[in-house]
Each structure stands twice: as structure tokens, then as C-alpha cells.
Amino acid sequence: MENTAIQLNDVTVRFRIPHEKIPTLQEYAIRWLKRRSVSFSDFNALNNVSFSIKQGATVGIIGANGAGKSTLLKVISRVIRPTYGRVFLRGRIAPLLELGAGFDYEMTGRENIFLNGAVLGFNRKDIASRLDRIVEFSGISEFIDAPIRTYSSGMVARLGFAVATDVQPDILVIDEILSVGDVEFQKKSAQRILQYSNNGSTILVVSHNPSAIKQLCNDVIWLQHGLIKMRGSVDDIINYYSS
Amino acid sequence: MLEYDSAKRPPPAIDEFFQLIRYRDLIFLMVESILKNRYKRSVLGVFWMLLNPLLQTIVLSVAFGTMFKSSIPSYAVYLLTGLLAWNFITQTTQYAMNSMAYGGGLLKRVYIPRATYIIAAVGNGLVNLVVSVGALLVIIIFLHHEITWAWLFLPVSIVILAIFSLGLALFLSTASVFFTDTVDIYQVLIQALFFLTPIMYPPSILPPELNQLLALNPFVILIEVFRIPIHANHLPDFSLVVNAASLALITLVAGWVLFTSKADQLAYRL
Ligand SMILES: Nc1ncnc2c1ncn2[C@@H]1O[C@H](COP(=O)(O)OP(=O)(O)OP(=O)(O)O)[C@@H](O)[C@H]1O
Ligand SMILES: [Mg+2]
Numbered sequence: 257m258e259n260t261a262i263q264l265n266d267v268t269v270r271f272r273i274p275h276e277k278i279p280t281l282q283e284y285a286i287r288w289l290k291r292r293s294v295s296f297s298d299f300n301a302l303n304n305v306s307f308s309i310k311q312g313a314t315v316g317i318i319g320a321n322g323a324g325k326s327t328l329l330k331v332i333s334r335v336i337r338p339t340y341g342r343v344f345l346r347g348r349i350a351p352l353l354e355l356g357a358g359f360d361y362e363m364t365g366r367e368n369i370f371l372n373g374a375v376l377g378f379n380r381k382d383i384a385s386r387l388d389r390i391v392e393f394s395g396i397s398e399f400i401d402a403p404i405r406t407y408s409s410g411m412v413a414r415l416g417f418a419v420a421t422d423v424q425p426d427i428l429v430i431d432e433i434l435s436v437g438d439v440e441f442q443k444k445s446a447q448r449i450l451q452y453s454n455n456g457s458t459i460l461v462v463s464h465n466p467s468a469i470k471q472l473c474n475d476v477i478w479l480q481h482g483l484i485k486m487r488g489s490v491d492d493i494i495n496y497y498s499s
Numbered sequence: 500m501l502e503y504d505s506a507k508r509p510p511p512a513i514d515e516f517f518q519l520i521r522y523r524d525l526i527f528l529m530v531e532s533i534l535k536n537r538y539k540r541s542v543l544g545v546f547w548m549l550l551n552p553l554l555q556t557i558v559l560s561v562a563f564g565t566m567f568k569s570s571i572p573s574y575a576v577y578l579l580t581g582l583l584a585w586n587f588i589t590q591t592t593q594y595a596m597n598s599m600a601y602g603g604g605l606l607k608r609v610y611i612p613r614a615t616y617i618i619a620a621v622g623n624g625l626v627n628l629v630v631s632v633g634a635l636l637v638i639i640i641f642l643h644h645e646i647t648w649a650w651l652f653l654p655v656s657i658v659i660l661a662i663f664s665l666g667l668a669l670f671l672s673t674a675s676v677f678f679t680d681t682v683d684i685y686q687v688l689i690q691a692l693f694f695l696t697p698i699m700y701p702p703s704i705l706p707p708e709l710n711q712l713l714a715l716n717p718f719v720i721l722i723e724v725f726r727i728p729i730h731a732n733h734l735p736d737f738s739l740v741v742n743a744a745s746l747a748l749i750t751l752v753a754g755w756v757l758f759t760s761k762a763d764q765l766a767y768r769l
Contacts, residue, residue, distance in 0.1 A: 271767060281678035334503060334610040336766045342506040349503075357609040360532050371532060374525035375611055426500070 260346065261427055261458035262332060263308040267341035269301045269327050269482075301327040303482040304341070309475075311346070311426075314459040316469040316490065318497055319479035325462045328479065329353055329429050332460070347426025347458070350376070352433050355416030361405040365396065365415055368404055372419045386422055393448075394418035395441065410437050417445055424452050430461045435468075446471075466494050511759040518612040525611060529619035534626060548627060549634045552582045559699050570701045576644045577730050581698035583631050584725040588664050588718065589689050591624030595668035596675045596682055603676075606766050613762035617672055621665045628657060635729070649728035652735070656725040659740075659747045663721055666750030669758040676761075676768050692718065717746055 273296055301324045309315050317325050330336050331343055333351035358375035359368050369390055373383035383390075391397045394414045396407070404412055413436035421428070428449065437445065449472070453459050463469050469476060469490060476493040478485045486493055508514055519526070537548075556579045564574045571577045595617045602616060632653065639646060675681035696718045702710060713719050724743040727735040735743075 280680035281674075281684060282680055284678065330766075334505075335607065337763045338505055342504065344505070345503040346500055348501050351609060354608045358605050358611075360536070362536050363532055367532070367535075371525075371528050374522065374528050375605070375609055377522065378524075380524045380528070 259311045260308050260344075261311040261313070262346075262460070263342075263344040264332075265306050265342045265344075267302055267305045267331060267338045267343060269324075269331055269336060270339040271299045271301055272296050273299055300482050302331065302338075305482070305484055306341075307477065307484065307487065309458060309460065311458050312453075312456050313475060314453050314461070314473045316473035316476040317460065317462045317479060318464070318466075318469060318476060318493070319485075323479040324482040325479055326353070326431055327482075329431050329460065329462060333429055345427060349427040349429060350420055350423075350425035352417070352420055352428065352430045354431070355413045355420065355433055355436065357416075359404060359412065359416070362403055364402060365394075365400040365404055365407070366391075368415065369419055372416065376420060378423075390418045390422050393422070393444075395444075410441070413437055414441055417441075421445075421448055421452075424455060425457060427458045427460070428452060430459070430463075432462055432464065435465070466498065470494065511762060512756050515612055515614055515755075515759045515762060519614060519618065522612050522615060526615060526618050526622065529615065530622040530626065533619065533623045549631060552579060552586060552631070553638075555582055563699060567701060567704075570703055573642065573644050573730065575642060576639060577701075577726070578699055579635060579638065580726040580729045581722050583628065583635065584660060584722045585693065585696065585698050585718065587624055587628045587631075587660055588667070588721065590627075591621055591664045592668045592671055593682070593685070593689075594624065595620035596671050596685070599672040600675050600679070600682065603765070613765055614669065614758060617665070617668050617758075621661055621668060624664065625657070625661055628660075632657075639729070645732050647732045649732050649734055652728045653725070655740070656728065656735075659724055659743050660721055662751050663717075663743075663747035666747065666752070666754035669754030670750075673754075673758045673761050676765055692716070696722065698722065717750075720746065 305324075305328065317328065319325050327336070329351070330353065331338050332345065333349060333353060335351075335353070356368070356372060358372050360371055363371065366387070369387060370380060370383050374380070391400050394400075394411075394417075396411050396414060399407065399411065404415070407415075413433070417433070417436070430449070435442065449459065453472075459472070461469065461472055473490055475487070476490045477487045478493050478497055486496060509517075556575055559578055560575045567574050598616045598620055605611065606613060606616075636646070671681060671685060695713075696716055697705075697713070702713060702719075705713065720739060720743045723739060724735050727733065727739075
């Protein structure tokens, strides 16, 4: 087990969906007075999911909309804790779930590098020492001192990607962000991911694009309704999935 | 090598504390960004912030100044100090709740310590309070009100207010995630409580029965602890300080335990 990077044991993520509109205290009070309880239903976005991924592997995750892919990545990235089961990770994780989470659109690109860096758990000094490299990779050095509300969405994504991937992580988790940016930046970001993969990072990719999955991974997990439908080699799974 | 095991975790109340220490730079940057956003847009930002209590003071001084002239010496100072303490507590808690409700989307998208927003809101409030106290000093000099060494007690008062506000903010933010009308209910409560707290009037004008009820209003001792060194120019009684500090600490511990025990659900609910 020494070389396991990610391991899930019977992970269930349960969302509680209230049947009524918004939950307000008023609503609860009225219901309480009427001696009626608030009704809701439980929905398992992930249902007893177990798998493990070896260090250095690149694994793809596919599945229909609502299958639980993003939920899976969130539970691995610690954004949500599993309702039941256990998530175990070895190494520093860089989540690329939504680029530029925590960006403040009133602030400049430079200020946002620090802010987003801090959101990702880096301290100020560390970011300061890597600032030039981040700006250069993002390719928007001309606009770095303009507020990012003036940026195009691609520019924002570039900046987010540059901050999140500046230091090689042990585990890289990617949720459908391979298609951001223009062709040049797509190439550049794919190259960086490939380089990290070659240097031993474990990579988990969610994508709806079969060719992107084929390009990156050998091993694919197919999620359906919160369950693992199948896991296997990329060609097999994609064949089954598309038919 | 860094490891994360969802099954092995210290109790949330402790875990959250250490995570916040790890993410302290994020808290500082958030406070900075709140302050910058407010002040960058208009050079008059600080002025606007101070103008509000100042206008309140002028209006209320004109309206009630003569009425309370005999019972309260330097009515304007009495009023202004009360308003500053009151505004700090209420605005900080409201700000924390709002940033949790509207800005908390970040908690759904990336892992950061759950209390980050709330701590940042209190930090922001503290900076504003310190700036206001600076302005208060100028006004007090202008009004020829006496300034004594009792002012040196103010940092203690401010820390007590901040601890209380943080505790209350944690409690309210938790409630606001589960019940979306908490923000509105709190708003109404605050408005009522403003008149039930001796901020613009002396406690002595209340009938004795009501005066005893004041002991149940937690805001009273908090405001006193801040107001006495400035307005009455002496140190607050030891027992008052102990009461205020205990109230603040109990609120913080209770708020902290409640918030951290529910924090895992926040990302599901927000
Ligand atoms: N906060 C939430 N509250 C309630 N239900 C949720 C919440 N987040 C996700 N879900 C539900 O969980 C299920 C899985 O969602 P998830 O985002 O993981 O899907 P996905 O596989 O990433 O889909 P897509 O391909 O559209 O990105 C969906 O049915 C969704 O409605
Ligand atoms: Mg998704």
C-alpha cells in the first residue's frame, strides 16, 4: 500500500434536498406550530464508492451529467467531507476544480495571484518569490496591474491555472478545465500537465471529451448515478461508454 | 509526506483552529481586500465611514442633548462612544453573516478553513473601529472633553468587544446558513435592541423595573466597558471588566463549538 496516492473506502456523499422552497426559520416555526415536520429527501451523489489510485498514475473519470464526477473530485479535494466512508490521500493536492476560486474582480491580477495563492494554502512570501514565474506563464504580464474585471474569461482562467499549477503537486485534480484558454494556452497547459505526470504526479481528470481522456490516461473510471459502473483501460471503457 | 485521512481528524473545534493558523495569510489578504475595495474607490472612504456615527451624534445631540443635559455631562461624547461600540458589534456581526451567505460560495469550490470569512469580517471591523477611535480623539479634543490615562484601558475594551462579536458572528453565521431569514430577523432584533440599550439615554431614566431588565441585555456591559474610560475618564470597575470579559469568552467558546461542529455541513448547504 506504500505507493497508493488516493484511496476511497465506501465513500458516500449525501445531499439533503428540502422539498419546500427555501429553508427559513419562519417556515420552520409555522410547521412546528402546525405539528408538521419539514420534509426532505436524501440524495446520494456518491454511493459506496471505493477505489485506489497508485502514485504516478493518470486516471480519467467519465460519466453523464449529474453522475457525481465533480462531487467525487470535491470529496477528494477536501471541499466536502464524506457523509460515510473514508478518503485517504498521500501528498500535496492541487485542485483545478474551478480556476480562480477566490478571485476578487475589483483587484488587480497581481493582487489576485496572492489572494488565490493564499486560498490554495501558500503563504505570501512563497508567492512573492514565485510571482514573476507565475505572471510569465499566464502570458498576461501587460495587464497584470489592471483589475481583473477588465479581463476576458480566458485571461482569468490563464491566471488561475498559472497560480494553481506553478509548483508541481503530488496529486493534480482536474475538472473539465482542459478546454479553457486559446489554442496556444491549451497546448501550454497540457504540456505542463504532461510534464508533471512524467515527473511522478498522480493525476485525476474529469472530461466529457473522449480524445482528451485518451490522450492523457490509460486507466478510466466510469461513474453512473453515483456508482462506479466500470473501471478499466481507456479504449474499453470509452467504447462501452459511447455505445 | 503530507497526508489527509478523512477518518482520522482531531475534533473539529481544534482542527479548525490549526487550519486557520495555517491559512493566516489568507485572512490578512481578505481583510486587506475588503478595506481596499471600500477605500480605493473613493478617497473619501474613511470619511464616509466616520460620517455616519457623526451625523447620528449630531442629530441625536440636537434632539436629546437638552433633555439629558443635567443627567449626562458631555452628552455628545457619551453618545458617540456608545454608538461606536454598538456599531462595531452590530455591523461586524451583520457583515460576517452576509459574507458567509453571499460570498461563502468559495467554501463550495475549494477547501479553506470554514471560519475564514468570519474572522476576516471581525478583522475588518477592528480596523474600522481603531480608525474611528482616532477620529473620536480629534472630536473629543475639539469638544474640550478631558482626556486621561484611562484611555490606555481601551485596547482591553476593544479586545473584549472583538471577542464577543466574533462569538456572536460565529453563532449567527451558522444559523444563517440553515435558516436564510436569520439575517432579517437579526436586523429587526438589533433595531429593537438599540432602544433597549442605554446608548442615547442614561440608564437612570428607565423605571426601576426596566432598569433591572437591563442586566439581561448583554450589550449594556460591553458598551459600558468601552464608554467609561473615554466618557467618565476613569477605569471601569473590576467587576464590570470581569463580567464583560466572561460574557465575551463564553460567547466565543459557545459560538466556536457550534460553528465548527456544523462547519462540515456548510459546503453542502451554502
Ligand atoms: N449542493 C448540492 N445540493 C444538492 N445536490 C447536489 C449538490 N451538489 C451536487 N448535487 C447533485 O449531485 C449530483 C452529482 O453532481 P455532480 O456535480 O457531481 O455531477 P457531475 O458528474 O460533475 O456532472 P456534470 O457532468 O454536469 O459536471 C447531481 O445530481 C446534483 O444534482
Ligand atoms: Mg461536474
